[in-house]
Amino acid sequence: MTGIICGTGSYAPSYVMDNNEIATMVETSDEWIRERTGVATRHIIKDETTVSMACEAAKKALDDGEVKPEEVDLIIVSTISSNIILPCTACEVQKELGAENATCFDLSAACSGFVLAYNTALAYLSGGVYQTALIIGSESLSNLTNWKDRGTCILFGDGAGAAVMRAKEGRTYLPATHSDGMKGKALTCLSRHTHIDAKRMKDPEYYMQMDGQAVFKFAVKKVPEVVNEVLSKNQVKKEEIVWYILHQANSRIVEAVAKRLDEPIEKFPMNLQEYGNTSSASIAILLDEMKKSGRLKSGHKIVMAGFGAGLTWGATVMEWG
Ligand code: COA
Numbered sequence: 001m002t003g004i005i006c007g008t009g010s011y012a013p014s015y016v017m018d019n020n021e022i023a024t025m026v027e028t029s030d031e032w033i034r035e036r037t038g039v040a041t042r043h044i045i046k047d048e049t050t051v052s053m054a055c056e057a058a059k060k061a062l063d064d065g066e067v068k069p070e071e072v073d074l075i076i077v078s079t080i081s082s083n084i085i086l087p088c089t090a091c092e093v094q095k096e097l098g099a100e101n102a103t104c105f106d107l108s109a110a111c112s113g114f115v116l117a118y119n120t121a122l123a124y125l126s127g128g129v130y131q132t133a134l135i136i137g138s139e140s141l142s143n144l145t146n147w148k149d150r151g152t153c154i155l156f157g158d159g160a161g162a163a164v165m166r167a168k169e170g171r172t173y174l175p176a177t178h179s180d181g182m183k184g185k186a187l188t189c190l191s192r193h194t195h196i197d198a199k200r201m202k203d204p205e206y207y208m209q210m211d212g213q214a215v216f217k218f219a220v221k222k223v224p225e226v227v228n229e230v231l232s233k234n235q236v237k238k239e240e241i242v243w244y245i246l247h248q249a250n251s252r253i254v255e256a257v258a259k260r261l262d263e264p265i266e267k268f269p270m271n272l273q274e275y276g277n278t279s280s281a282s283i284a285i286l287l288d289e290m291k292k293s294g295r296l297k298s299g300h301k302i303v304m305a306g307f308g309a310g311l312t313w314g315a316t317v318m319e320w321g
Helices: 030-037 050-065 089-097 110-126 181-186 212-233 251-261 279-292
Strands: 002-011 016-018 041-043 074-078 103-107 132-140 158-168 176-179 241-246 301-308 312-319
Touching (some): 002 050, 002 110, 041 158, 050 089, 074 089, 074 110, 089 103, 110 132, 110 279, 132 279, 176 212, 181 212, 212 251
Parallel strands (some): 074 103, 241 301
Antiparallel strands (some): 002 158, 016 041
């Protein structure tokens, strides 16, 4: 028994902030940001919230997968930036969808979150515990961003992506995942509520803070390692992989991973040019775009890989349903 993705959906706020707008807030330029990160624009919430975006992406994924809300047994929302603490975002999604039979919880693992949500749902489905799962990555990182810090504010964006998974006969591929809390200082954020707490807004520690070079080095070393690990664990050859769907942090990271794996960059789709880094939403949004544009075909073997704060990193292999 295994689990396959049968529907996807995504939501991006309508407000688009380009690099020139960022250059009105901090000393930077469109050219610098594109060259160092690949990002040209990002979507930023105005009226939307982490909950509302999760609900929109989830509705689209259920429609796409032709799954009724009452069929859903499990809802996992991966987020580090929910607008509410209680109830959890997943329960809010349940309420909005009317998914009355679902067990719901949130998962916090930053940019590795969607891969870990997928692995968690897969374990339940392949273990026969549940039949249908809805996994969502939803982030309002603009609320955690210090718009005076040019080392971070250029990178991030808001959005949500979702996937519906069904239990199905077939092979379950084992994931490879790791964490290193000892290196957690490389990327931190002390509060989820910088946007509503005027006093804390003056203290940079309460926003996302990052040692950019340390995170860059970590990603280009650990992501190829964990991809090789997941392939060898499942005895899958690189040549069998049609797509590597990596967390969308930075085009230079994706290019460096492709090079270290000695795989063509064409196997590494990117949409970070439009969205920036949307943390746990990024892989889900990209999956949805790839499905809608017909690039994912039944039987395609795909690697998904996430990496980020914690530090956390992981990869998983799947066969498209
Ligand atoms: N615009 C213009 N100049 C900038 C700048 C900006 N937005 N940000 C930094 N600089 C300057 C620095 O002050 C420094 O100037 P100096 O040489 O006079 O001191 C110079 O550019 C180089 O800074 P550096 O930090 O070495 O740049 P970099 O090449 O490492 O790029 C990042 C910075 C953040 C783009 C890069 O480190 C990165 O992408 N890291 C990974 C981040 C990431 O993906 N995090 C999320 C993972 S989930």
